[in-house]
Amino acid sequence: MARKPLDYEELNENVKKTQYAVRGELYLRASELQKEGKKIIFTNVGNPHALGQKPLTFPRQVVALCQAPFLLDDPNVGLMFPADAIARAKHYLSLAPGGLGAYSDSRGIPGIRKEVADFIQRRDGYPSDPELIYLTDGASKGVMQMLNTIIRNERDGILVPVPQYPLYSAAIALFGGSLVPYYLEEEANWGLDFVNIRQTVSEARSKGITVLFDMGPPLSREVQLVSFHTVSKGFWGECGQRGGYFEMTNLPPKTVDEIYKVASIALSPNVPGQIFMGVMVNPPKPGDISYLKFSSESKSILESLRRRARMMTDGFNSCRNVVCNFTEGAMYSFPQIRLPPRAIEAAKRAGKAADVFYCLKLLEATGISTVPGSGFGQKEGVFHLRTTILPAEEDFPAIISSFKNFNDSFMAQYEGYSRM
Amino acid sequence: MARKPLDYEELNENVKKTQYAVRGELYLRASELQKEGKKIIFTNVGNPHALGQKPLTFPRQVVALCQAPFLLDDPNVGLMFPADAIARAKHYLSLAPGGLGAYSDSRGIPGIRKEVADFIQRRDGYPSDPELIYLTDGASKGVMQMLNTIIRNERDGILVPVPQYPLYSAAIALFGGSLVPYYLEEEANWGLDFVNIRQTVSEARSKGITVLFDMGPPLSREVQLVSFHTVSKGFWGECGQRGGYFEMTNLPPKTVDEIYKVASIALSPNVPGQIFMGVMVNPPKPGDISYLKFSSESKSILESLRRRARMMTDGFNSCRNVVCNFTEGAMYSFPQIRLPPRAIEAAKRAGKAADVFYCLKLLEATGISTVPGSGFGQKEGVFHLRTTILPAEEDFPAIISSFKNFNDSFMAQYEGYSRM
Numbered sequence: 100m101a102r103k104p105l106d107y108e109e110l111n112e113n114v115k116k117t118q119y120a121v122r123g124e125l126y127l128r129a130s131e132l133q134k135e136g137k138k139i140i141f142t143n144v145g146n147p148h149a150l151g152q153k154p155l156t157f158p159r160q161v162v163a164l165c166q167a168p169f170l171l172d173d174p175n176v177g178l179m180f181p182a183d184a185i186a187r188a189k190h191y192l193s194l195a196p197g198g199l200g201a202y203s204d205s206r207g208i209p210g211i212r213k214e215v216a217d218f219i220q221r222r223d224g225y226p227s228d229p230e231l232i233y234l235t236d237g238a239s240k241g242v243m244q245m246l247n248t249i250i251r252n253e254r255d256g257i258l259v260p261v262p263q264y265p266l267y268s269a270a271i272a273l274f275g276g277s278l279v280p281y282y283l284e285e286e287a288n289w290g291l292d293f294v295n296i297r298q299t300v301s302e303a304r305s306k307g308i309t310v311l312f313d314m315g316p317p318l319s320r321e322v323q324l325v326s327f328h329t330v331s332k333g334f335w336g337e338c339g340q341r342g343g344y345f346e347m348t349n350l351p352p353k354t355v356d357e358i359y360k361v362a363s364i365a366l367s368p369n370v371p372g373q374i375f376m377g378v379m380v381n382p383p384k385p386g387d388i389s390y391l392k393f394s395s396e397s398k399s400i401l402e403s404l405r406r407r408a409r410m411m412t413d414g415f416n417s418c419r420n421v422v423c424n425f426t427e428g429a430m431y432s433f434p435q436i437r438l439p440p441r442a443i444e445a446a447k448r449a450g451k452a453a454d455v456f457y458c459l460k461l462l463e464a465t466g467i468s469t470v471p472g473s474g475f476g477q478k479e480g481v482f483h484l485r486t487t488i489l490p491a492e493e494d495f496p497a498i499i500s501s502f503k504n505f506n507d508s509f510m511a512q513y514e515g516y517s518r519m
Numbered sequence: 520m521a522r523k524p525l526d527y528e529e530l531n532e533n534v535k536k537t538q539y540a541v542r543g544e545l546y547l548r549a550s551e552l553q554k555e556g557k558k559i560i561f562t563n564v565g566n567p568h569a570l571g572q573k574p575l576t577f578p579r580q581v582v583a584l585c586q587a588p589f590l591l592d593d594p595n596v597g598l599m600f601p602a603d604a605i606a607r608a609k610h611y612l613s614l615a616p617g618g619l620g621a622y623s624d625s626r627g628i629p630g631i632r633k634e635v636a637d638f639i640q641r642r643d644g645y646p647s648d649p650e651l652i653y654l655t656d657g658a659s660k661g662v663m664q665m666l667n668t669i670i671r672n673e674r675d676g677i678l679v680p681v682p683q684y685p686l687y688s689a690a691i692a693l694f695g696g697s698l699v700p701y702y703l704e705e706e707a708n709w710g711l712d713f714v715n716i717r718q719t720v721s722e723a724r725s726k727g728i729t730v731l732f733d734m735g736p737p738l739s740r741e742v743q744l745v746s747f748h749t750v751s752k753g754f755w756g757e758c759g760q761r762g763g764y765f766e767m768t769n770l771p772p773k774t775v776d777e778i779y780k781v782a783s784i785a786l787s788p789n790v791p792g793q794i795f796m797g798v799m800v801n802p803p804k805p806g807d808i809s810y811l812k813f814s815s816e817s818k819s820i821l822e823s824l825r826r827r828a829r830m831m832t833d834g835f836n837s838c839r840n841v842v843c844n845f846t847e848g849a850m851y852s853f854p855q856i857r858l859p860p861r862a863i864e865a866a867k868r869a870g871k872a873a874d875v876f877y878c879l880k881l882l883e884a885t886g887i888s889t890v891p892g893s894g895f896g897q898k899e900g901v902f903h904l905r906t907t908i909l910p911a912e913e914d915f916p917a918i919i920s921s922f923k924n925f926n927d928s929f930m931a932q933y934e935g936y937s938r939m
Contacts, residue, residue, distance in 0.1 A: 104669065105743040107773035111671050111694075144786070149617035159587045159868075167583035168789075169576065170599060178595045195759075196776050197569035197834045202751075202758040236656055236761070239785045247693070249524065252530050273667070278575035323525040331622075338622040339615075339790035341656070363539050364689045365659045366564070369789045370759035371586075 117272040119265055125458055129468035139466045140498060142486040147336030147428045150489045155335060155396050157184060157389045158378040162340075162371050164188035165199055183388045191374050199370045205363035207234025207344070208370070211377040215344050218316045218380035228265070231347045231355065234376060236368045238329035238343040243270045245325055245345065248358055250276035256308035258300070260291070261476030262433060262483070268476075279303040280476055285435065288424050330375045332430065334400045342379075343373030348357040404430065407488040407495065414499035418506045430489055433472065436506075442513035454482040460509060465501045523895060536583055537692040538894070539685055545878050549888035559886045560918060562906040563633050565850045569758030570909045575755060577809045578798040582760075582791050584608035603808045611794050619790045625783035627654025627764070628790070631797040635748075635764050638800035651767045654796060656788045656854035658749035658763040663690045665745055665765065669777055670696035676728035678720070680711070681896035682853060682903070688896075699723040700896055705855065708844050744768040750795045752846065752850065754820045762792030762799075823851065827908040827915065834919035838926045850909055853892065855900050856926075874902040880929060885921045 102109055126143050131137045141149065144366035148154065160180050163170075165188050170176050176185060192198055194210030206212065212229040219227035235241035243266075249255070250271065256279040259267045263280070271278045281296045283289040330342035347355060383390040394442035408426035415423035415434040438446075438453050446456035460482075462468055472483025490498055522529055540896045553559045561569065568574065580584045580600050583590075585608050590596050596605060613620055614630030626632065632649040639647035655661035658853050663686075669675070670691065676699040683700070691698045703709040750762035767775060803810040828846035835843035835854040843854035858866075858873050866876035874891035881887055881904075892903025910918055 103743050105745075105770050105774050107771055107777065109669070110774060110777055111668055114668050115780060117780060117784070119780055144622060146617065146622045148620035149622065151617075152620075154618070154620045156589065159589075163583040163587035163590070166586055166835050167579045169579075170583070173599055175595060175598045179590060179593050197566065197571075197759070199759050200568035200572075200574045200757045201821065202564060202566045202569065236789060237786065243785060248534050249529070266784060273781065273784065291901055323523050325525075337620045339617070339619050339787065341787075341789035350525050351527055354525050354530060357527065357530055357534050360537060360539055361534060361693065364537070364686060364693065365663060366657065367759065367761075369656060369761035369792060371791050372789060375557070 102435055110399065113273055113275045117269050119269040123470075124455065125462060125468060125470060129462055129466075132462070132466070137466055139462075140490055140494075141468050142490065143468050143470050145332060145487050146338050147430065147489050148338065150487075151491045152336050152489070153396075154337065155393060157383055157393045158335075158337070158375055160184035160389075161187045161191065161378055162374050165191050165195075165374055166371065168192055168198055169293060175256065179230070181388045183383060190273055191377060194377075195370060196436075199374075199519055201370070202367040203234075203373065205365075205367050206359060207232075207368055207373050208377075211373050212344075213480075214377050214381050215346075219346060225416070227346065231350070233347075233358070233362055234359060234368050234373045235343040235362075237331055237338075237341040238327040238345075238373060239266050240341070240368075241327050241343050241345040242266060243273075244358070244361055246270045247274050248354075248361055250274040253277050254308055256303045257477075258296070262472065262485075263476050265474050277303070277308050279308065282476075282478055285424065285481075288427075289433075301456055305375065321352055322348075325350070328376075330372065330379050331388075333379075334397060334404065335375075336400075337375055340372045340375050341369055342375040343368075344376060347471060373396075403492055404488065405489075407492060410492075410495045410499065411486070411488045414502065416493070418503050419510045423507060430487050431485055432488055433475070433483050433485050435472075436484060438482050439510065439513040439515075441515065442509070445513065457482065457509065458484050461485060461502070461505055464505045464508075467498065467502060524861060533693055533695045539689040543890075543894065544875065545882060545890060548879065549882055549886075552882070552886070552920050557886055559882075559888055560910055560914075561888050561889050562910065563888050565752060565907050565909065566758050567909050568758065570874070570907075571911045572756050572820065572909070573816075574757065575813060575820075577803055577813045578757070578795055580604035580809075581798055582794050583608045583609065585611050585794055586791065588618055588724065590610055601808045603803060607798070611797060614797075615790060615794075617796075620664075622787040622815075623793065625656075625785075625787050626779060627652075627788060627793050628797075631793050632764075634797050634801050635766075639766060647766060648791055651770070652764055653767075653778070654788050654793045655763040655782075656761040656792060657745040657751055658765075660761070660788075661692075661747050661765040662686060663765050664778065664781055666690045666696070667694050668774075668781055670694040674728055675699050676723045678716070682709075682905075683896050684894065685894050697723070697728050699728065702896075702898055705844065705901075708847075709853075729767055734757050742768075743770055745770070748796075750792065750799050753799075754817060754824060755795075755799060756820075757795055760792045760795050761789055761796040763788075766797055794869070823912055824908065827910075827912060828852075830905070830912075830915045830919065831908045833924065834915070838923050839930045841926060846908055850907050851905055852908055853895070853903050853905050855892075856904060858902050859930065859933040859935075860891060861935065862929070865933065874904060877902065877929065878904050881922070881925055884925045884928075887918065887922060 100321045129139045161184050164180060167399050195208050201377060212232045215232050216227040216229040252275055255276045257271050257276055258281060261280040261282050268278050279299055281299045284292050325347050327345045328343060330340055331338040383393045411432045412423050412425045415421045420437040421434050423432055426432050436457055438457060443453045446453040449456055452473050454473050457469045458469050469484045469486045475485060477483050531723050551558045580833040581604050584600060596816045599723060615628050632652045635652050636647040636649040671753045672695055675696045677691050677696055678699045678701060681700040681702050699719055701716045704712050745765050745767050747765045748763060751758040751761055803813045832843050832845045833854045835841045840857040841854050843852055846852050869876055872893050874893050878889050878891045895905060897903050
């Protein structure tokens with residue numbers, strides 16, 4: 100039978116090669132188990148609101164008013180919204196002619212890009228140009244846009260710190276480039292080892308790959324840099340709104356124009372997400388009506404995240420053959436699991452990577468859905484899993500004890516102390 | 520000096536080749552003129568709210584309540600929102616655990632995909648499967664996702680009806696495929712000519728391009744089909760919200776899985792846009808509290824669009840050397856401008872395509888920002904411009920008379936009847 104254009108065999112090979120571990124085998128199995136009625140604790144995606152984090156009130160008030168501008172003419176509006184949220188909604192509606200239903204400039208609303216530039220300038224102490232700031236549907240879309248713009252073929256290498264966020268490996272594969280990994284040092288709290296980077300670069304060059312772009316932190320007035328931000332991560336956790344930006348530093352104007360052109364094909368980022376970004380870079384200030392509520396909500400989320408990071412790290416470190424660095428600025432833990440040789444052999448017999456094998460058993464036994472470390476990259480023979488620290492605080496003792504019981508049994512089984 | 524990775528010369532050649540006329544030279548010049556203080560009438564993008572169309576009230580109420588769910592607990596909520604909008608907001612919040620701040624499934628919220636499937640089934644009389652419906656950030660993003668999935672290299676040809684929407688030519692160039700145009704017949708009200716398609720396909724095959732995908736309307740139970748929808752176009756005009764879906768028909772499950780994987784890299788479409796799509800496929804029904812208001816708002820937009828289509832077509836057809844088909848189902852006009860040979864020569868001397876030359880002169884003289892027909896494709900030696908029919912009704916007489924005056928002078932100048 101003749102093949103049809105959308106048959107699997109006819110698809111773009113780069114698409115088939117692409118892997119995206121965060122929503123990969125473990126996630127699919129967890130979704131199946133959930134359908135069968137098993138209680139699943141989804142810690143595979145940094146998705147705080149899905150696990151019960153409440154949204155900050157002020158930005159939601161502002162965006163709700165922008166979404167329903169007729170409320171601003173309702174005599175009762177003051178009963179339900181504070182005056183500063185009303186004023187701020189009017190401000191954004193004045194920046195966005197046509198309101199939330201109109202496409203904005205493909206780079207985002209100029210007035211909000213100005214607010215972002217002011218924020219960067221306050222934060223870093225260097226001037227920032229709104230013309231070099233583009234708003235995006237979340238940071239992921241911005242990263243993909245940028246990688247699509249620079250990757251030409253498999254001889255273009257992209258230096259990526261490992262463990263990496265699988266977005267990078269997936270987008271690089273999708274656009275046909277080569278990922279050039281450099282390993283962060285677990286023993287140095289995931290610090291950077293320059294010798295390792297030099298070695299990686301020279302190995303890649305010897306294979307004919309030109310090293311292009313460093314997603315890591317080097318920064319100067321010479322280096323070409325694109326930096327990303329988002330309303331999804333940080334403590335806002337407004338993932339579903341899809342708001343983000345990138346700022347371009349030291350890029351030639353012709354390159355900026357090309358990036359503008361790519362952005363314009365999809366017309367504009369979603370406008371409500373742009374307003375979230377505006378409020379994020381310009382939150383209520385001391386003296387504003389909503390300031391106290393906004394800062395107490397923020398503080399409570401941040402303190403809870405820190406307590407959860409502590410509980411998660413301590414929990415992992417109390418488990419046999421598990422070691423874990425403290426979670427500093429992110430919402431993830433990445434414990435190393437020292438798998439006994441027999442577990443590695445059993446995984447091989449089952450046709451699975453050893454960390455996938457461990458994580459699948461963990462899922463089946465406890466309902467805890469994690470991501471195997473191989474999706475993020477790890478040194479040969481070293482195994483990890485990634486989990487978020489986002490479950491509700493009151494659920495932590497049960498989750499950690501359930502993990503501990505599973506891990507004890509697993510280690511006992513494969514270290515041969517018992518046969519369970 | 521050594522080139523740096525983000526220098527123009529180092530970028531992806533496909534990006535450089537990509538053209539996107541809707542926001543191209545004319546748009547940039549119009550933006551410049553606007554900055555200089557000239558009044559510009561932007562008719563280059565189908566962006567109804569930017570030109571004054573008011574949003575429908577009911578969907579905005581529903582999304583505003585979902586955005587600020589704490590309003591649902593406010594004793595005053597009934598003063599500002601009708602009961603059916605409140606009920607519908609609760610319905611969507613029940614479908615979206617974590618609310619608008621949580622990533623949804625990468626394919627979109629399952630309950631909303633079910634509403635879309637029910638809508639398609641009611642409309643077409645055939646069963647539709649929610650598992651084969653993916654929600655997207657507007658239709659453009661869905662089209663780009665799909666083209667990225669199927670295009671392998673420049674030997675993959677994509678059949679596109681011409682005049683085309685520049686999204687297709689831009690996305691095909693961006694992903695490195697070949698556009699295979701077939702011309703719609705202007706004399707047959709932009710109808711389809713099968714002989715022309717056969718000829719186009721056989722010419723493309725003789726150049727080694729395999730014709731893959733037909734964006735046109737053939738449909739059967741055998742044909743692989745992906746169809747798109749959006750909250751941006753139609754009469755809702757909610758462009759800035761970025762809501763859309765695509766439905767896959769007769770695609771093999773392995774292909775559907777690959778498309779899922781590509782969707783998952785950017786995590787999820789924006790959730791407010793998904794809810795707009797839910798309300799669009801499931802609007803208020805007779806008997807609902809909001810039904811009368813919703814249908815009178817809808818009717819008033821639709822009737823006004825029809826009046827504007829009529830005025831625009833009649834206006835163009837009253838101009839010298841201009842002929843225009845009636846706008847049936849879209850928000851655009853595509854008049855043919857019969858340019859005198861001297862105008863074509865003058866354009867050549869100015870280094871411009873003849874239609875670009877005409878549209879630039881129109882812009883400078885009147886502030887009317889249109890898109891030259893060459894951005895959409897037109898037969899050799901035939902020239903068009905594209906405009907929307909979206910300016911406010913009361914502005915039409917002035918716009919049409921301003922266009923007519925410009926066109927009269929232009930034709931007089933280049934036909935040689937006078938020297939202005």
